[in-house]
Amino acid sequence: MSSLDNLIDQENRHLGGGPLGRRTKVVEAEPTRLRPALGEISQNQRRQPLRNTSNKPQGFSIYCDENAPSFSRPQPLLRKPEASTIDKENIPPKEKSLRQKVKTDVLREQSKAENVVQVQQTRTVQLLHSLPSRAAHLIQEHESMNTSVDLDSPMVVEETVTQLREQWRVPPIKDNHTVDIFTEPEYFQDIYMYLKESEYKQLPKFRYMEKQNDITHSMRSILVDWLVEVGEEYKLQTETLHLAVNYIDRFLSYMAVQRTKLQLVGAACMFIAAKYEEIYPPDVAEFVYITDDTYNKRQVLRMEHLVLKVLGFNLSVPTSFLFLNKMVEMVPVEEDEEEDKAKVGALAAFLAELALVDGETFLKYPPSQTAAACVALARHTISLDAWPQPLPERTGFTLEDLQECFVDLHRCFEKSKTAAQQAVAEKYRSSKYFGVSDLSPPSIF
Structure with missing residues (x-):
């Protein structure tokens, strides 16, 4: 028999003795460990794998058995053994604490109070609206019964309601005319003195034309005369004209302007004054039109921005x-x-x-x-x-x-x-x- 015949499939042979007689000790294989039970998982009692015995620093262990090394971070607490036996799906709901009960009761009472107040207000408004008609109806019934109506009777409320409504109006009404509260004696003199003190804060420099190289007082007079025509054309208030001229003089006190841009300054100042004083000011397209399209909208708006910046948005001026x-x-x-x-x-x-x-x-x-x-x-x-x-x-x-x-x-x-x-x-x-x-x-x- 050749030497090749002695070769035996060693991978598939039994671990006991063999023809060669090299291994006589029978070693039993270690049984395979099955998946741990659910109770062991709930108690975090998994078996730790083999640990690295090298000198490298160890990372944090996600397992919590007794053999795990201790680090600076503390280990989480283990659940109680009896916690695994609780039926979590059928746990009855916990009762609210005393503080939560009190808070819920307070919110409920507040919502009830708000609803009551809202209902009362609605009833009050409906009653106020219905009082004149009810009073008139009652008076008509009394007149049909040939009985005299006492003026002190609570049935006669139409005149009282009308008087109250007139008292609530602002400004007040006297002799069917609206009263200007600024002309009342208790306010009139104080307002006048305040205006007289504040006028000196926003005065133009009366010699500013000496520093203007390209315009003169004659050109300014022509500009103001043109603004008077503009005010009449668009039916603007006289106060609007005075404000516009004040803005022009204050602007020219600080800015040198070429004569070709003087009308643009006047149009922009009139536009600002109209938006300040008028209820329905003309649109920017109207100011482009009255300049015979000498300037466009962009130029008027940019000049308006410059005028407001120079004036510091101080537009309330006593004229x-x-x-x-x-x-x-x-x-x-x-x-x-x-x-x-x-x-x-x-x-x-x-x-x-x-x-x-x-x-x-x-x-x-x-x-x-x-x-x-x-x-x-x-x-x-x-x-x-x-x-x-x-x-x-x-x-x-x-x-x-x-x-x-x-x-x-x-x-x-x-x-x-x-x-x-x-x-x-x-x-x-x-x-x-x-x-x-x-x-x-x-x-x-």
């Missing part, structure tokens, strides 16, 4: 028109003098706009002083006392304080019919303003 209206109201008049009072107001407004056009002369005067001179000259023109007794005390100006401005205004009034700019005269020639621009100034010397 001469605001002061003269308050000064006209300061003088008490009789019922038969109401027309004269309205005529004084229209003539004073006409003189104030003439002063707006002539900036070279009147920029040095504050608006309150110009307004006082306009009222004094208007009263003197219609043969009234120029500066009666209540005005010196309430306005803080005497005739000596107004003398210089009064003379300049009288001179401007004389030149109004022959001046190059006639927009103001055309405006005040209408019957709405009593045609005051056709009046001739009286002699003051």
Whole structure:
């Protein structure tokens, strides 16, 4: 037999003895360990695999048996053995704690209270709306029964409800006319003094034209005269015109402008004043149109942005028109003098706009002083006392304080019919303003 015959399939032979007699000890194979039971999993009693015996640092063990090494992180607590026997699916719900019960009760009571209040308010509103009709119905029934209605009876509530509704209106109503709360005696004088103090904070520099290299006072007068026509075209308030001119002068006090951009400045300032004062201001396209498309919308809006930035958004300015209206109201008049009072107001407004056009002369005067001179000259023109007794005390100006401005205004009034700019005269020639621009100034010397 050859040596190859001695080779035996050693992989498949039994571990006991064999023909070669090399292994005589029978070694039984270790039985395969089955999957651990559910109880062992719930108790975290898995058997740890072989650990690395090298010197490398060990990572954190996710197993929690007794042989696991201890690290800085503490081991989680084991559950109690009896926890595995609890039927978790059929556990009855836990009762709420005392704090949660109290909180739930409080929220429930609050919601009930809110519902009650809402219902009461709804009933009250319905009752208020139905009171006049119910009262009228009851009164009609009493009249049909030929019985007299006592005025103190709770049935008569229509007049009381109407009075309460009138008391709730703001501003109040007297003699079917709305009352301006700013003209009431308790507020009027304090408001006037505040306006007089604040006017000096937003005055333009009256000599700013000396630093302008490309424009003159004549160009400014043409611009203001054009703005008067714009205000009449779009039926803007007179206060809007005064605000726009104030914005122009304050802007030119800090910025040098070319003559080709002066009309753009005027249009942007008028646009800002209209949005500040008017209820329905003209659109930016209207201001592009009135400049005969010399500028586009983008240029007007960019100039508006620049003007607001230079002015610091300080747009609430006391103007001469605001002061003269308050000064006209300061003088008490009789019922038969109401027309004269309205005529004084229209003539004073006409003189104030003439002063707006002539900036070279009147920029040095504050608006309150110009307004006082306009009222004094208007009263003197219609043969009234120029500066009666209540005005010196309430306005803080005497005739000596107004003398210089009064003379300049009288001179401007004389030149109004022959001046190059006639927009103001055309405006005040209408019957709405009593045609005051056709009046001739009286002699003051």
